Amino acid sequence: MDKLPKIALPTILLIIVAIILVSKSAIVIGSGEAGVLYKTFGEGVVIDEPPLGEGFHLVAPWNKVFIYEVRQQEVFEKMKVLSSNGLDIQLDASAWFQPRFQDLGRLHQEKGDQYKERILLPAIRSAARSVVGRYTPEDLYSTKRDAIQNEIFEETKRIVEDQYIQLNEVLVRDVTLPATIKDAIERKLKQEQESLEYEFRLVSADKEAQRQRIEAQGKADANRILSASLTDKILQDKGIEATLKLSESPNAKVVVVGSGDSGLPLILGNN
Incomplete structure (x- = not known):
């Protein structure tokens, strides 16, 4: 068997090392994701450059890339809060959010990849307790729920706006009142509805x-006007007109002119 050339072994070793280095340096960032570059022998987390976008990237093998999901996400939270009169209310809420792309490096440096648990959820709980504490159970049960939802969103947004988190929406999924309070509110609403129906x-x-x-007043006024306009002369003229029309009928009859009490003709036969 022929011996390998002296240069062959180092070449093979170089190829193997190159393959290892490339495999360590190649980073593929998926759809809806972004990467935060960490320079081990540099300034650490890169915050003054845009994050790495989707696709294939080559980085030095001694550096690291931390990948974050940057599209809209949803987080759920169940919490117990107190109403304005001190009653326990269970609130189910969810939030639509995403990290701010341009601040991803600062988010990683200051908050870490657990920012949802460390920042967002505590902010939602704090805002919900603050807002619900201003309302009664009747308000929570009624159409004011939309207003309460908007207030929780605005207050949560105010808390996280300087935490590199973009809050898109807060949704109140369900409000659970104590059974006795719920029954009392339903009875009250039913009574109010019945009262409104009775008033209607x-x-x-x-x-x-x-x-x-x-x-009725219109009819009475019309009859009074008509009665005032009917004189004896008008009545006699009307009677004569009616008698003449009857006399023209083919039926046999005897008409006596001027024999009535008022001087109107009398009809004596109608065969």
């Missing part, structure tokens, strides 16, 4: 009575 019926009946009075 009274108003409707009053309007109908007013309509009937106006209609």
Whole structure:
């Protein structure tokens, strides 16, 4: 067997080392992700340059890349809070958020990859306790829930706006009241609804009575005007017109002119 050339062994070793170095240096960042570069022999976390975007990257093998998800995410939280009158309320909420891309290096340096547990969730709890503490259970059960949700969002956003987190929305999924309080509120709402319905019926009946009075008054005024305009002469003329029309009928009859009490014709036959 022929011996390998003297240069072959070092070449093979160099190729192996190069493959190892490339494999250690090659970084692939997936869709919706970004990388924070850490320079071991430099300034550490790189914060004055944009994060590494999606795709293939080559970095020095002694450096590190920390990958973060930068698209919108959702976090859920169940918490117990107190209403304005001190009652325990269970609140289920979720938040839509994402780390701010341009501040990803600072987020990694100051907060770390556990920023959701360290920053976001405590902020949601604090905001929820503060907001719910200003409302009664009746408010939480009614249509004011949307207003409460908006207030929690605004207060949470104010807390995290300087923490390199972009808060997109806070959603109140469910509000659970003590059973006795819930039943009492439902009874009260039912009574209020029945009272409103009764008042509506009274108003409707009053309007109908007013309509009937106006209609009756109109008819009475019309009859009074008509009666005032009907003189004896007009009545006699109307009677004569009606008698003439009857006399033109083909049916046999006897008409006596001027024999009535008022001088109107009399019809004596109708065969």
